[in-house]
Amino acid sequence: MTLWYDEPATMINGPGLSMIIVPGRGGKIVSLRDGDGVEWLLGPPDPLPPPARPGDAFEAAEMCGWDECAPTIDAGRLADGTEVPDHGDLWTATWSVGDGTIMEAAGSSLPYGFRRAVLSTATGLELRYRVTADRELPFLWAAHPQFLAPPGTMIELPAGIERVIDVYPEQGTERRWTAAAAMIDSVPPGTGRKVYLSPADAVGTVALQRPDGRGLRLSWDPARLPYLGLWYDRHAVARADVIAPEPCTGYYDSLAAAVERGQVATVAPDRPLEWSLFLESGRG
Template sequence: MEYGVFYRIIEGFSAVGLRSRQAELLMVPQLGGRIVSLVGLKSGREWLWHREKQGWLWENNAGDDFALSPQAGIDECIPTVAPCCFKGRLLPDHGEVWYKGWELDSSALARGVICSRVVLDVSPFVFERCISIDSDGSFLLDYKLENWGIEDEPFIWSLHPLKSIKEGDYLVLPDEIDFIRLDGGLGVPIQRGDVWAYPEPFSGIRLDRLQVPGDGSELCVKGFAGPLKHGWASVCNDNTADSIKISWDADVIPYLGIWINRGLGGAHHVGLEPCTGIPDSLAIAANEWKTVETIAPSQKLRWRIKIEIL
């Protein structure tokens, strides 16, 4: 098996991939730079969720409801996750980059790196992500954000990885996480800012075992941990010993979003979402919770995510 860059057509879209000795990653530049596949080569497990039907990938346009998108794999959310109005700008659902085509750097591909960039339509940002293979076989996602505007710009960046849930899956998070602040959900009454104990907010309900309280067929919850001292989070499996670990510098990315969906829209997936600010709305993060990053005019911010498949 050859390692490095490879190409594939998936659901009719041109994709570019990276293969290490541990895993295979596949990205579609045309669809917001979405990473649509992340397969562990040891077990063959596909870690990323998508609908189990033909035609599970399609294009979207500015202003589309994210719920009507493929919602497949890993999206990037910037400068907000929830739609909001900020500084007179109408910011779309899940940000400005997931529905746009990204420009690939052919010279980087020749070096074995998937580097792509996108210019935002509403906010004065240029966003870049370069994916490479580390010496240990993991994937490194290196980011750069540049402010082309003339004033300071608050923003939220959030990784948005939807991982499929298999029998035996459970979360492993840093010991410092003993509560989460909620941003929404279905199943029990939730107000934004409510605090739940982690991992067991209610007797017999274990969030680390991907359980959500409530009755019915559509249960979900979104909450946040942090600010953190330790930037990592894992999904492991009791039955197979497979695991995926995401790690980052908590001094740069201080928060972790936790999304658990047990039936909303007929889906079952979990999202471990490193993020620079909380909650999902930039307007609320900047104006109310005061938990947001800011980039100065002409400034370039950089950060890194590491993804390990074991």
């Protein structure tokens, strides 16, 4: 067992990457370092606040690292009256630890079970997910990493993506996807931007590229994670400039809206949801 600010944590190492996870803070990934020891994730404030609990505001918590957002990102109310909280309920849950690489939590707004295993691969790390439920449920999950983005840092998408869709601060406005728009510098200081790829442009990889040549690549099966959001934050909420690539199971941030659109995954007793994210670091 590792300690992170005197809290129990788990460290997992893979080729070129090492990860630290704190179960008592919503299973948060608090550190992701490359083979040179360079940190990719935003660190915590000083002093460190106590772990968030259900009902806490997301922006009032420690606002660092990588959270799992489910069963929604935006707070809302489903057609049956069920309230789902801001950024979901996993980030305020206390996760149980299995063999050190497997952690589990249970939903509180909807009755689902969530499991994440972190495994070493030949090229980095795999985050392997499984969601179960006793009845059929809509389920919107999104990765929520806050990757440090010094000036010149940009997102690289597969070839062929020409347009993206603004959802914050505007909603539904198309934007040309260019090298300039992909950079953190394209967002005015003190503001943020959230865009999604069109559902017709399902991709299976995204890379974060820093101006010093360091890179971090996320990849997945687009049949299981068909949607991708990109959050840019230049001190709008975070304490530093960050970029968050967010592969997800629903389109876009609101579970209630995704259900109305028919663009969200469902989990059922005989149909668990399973997917993986693969992480690799490199240069160029």
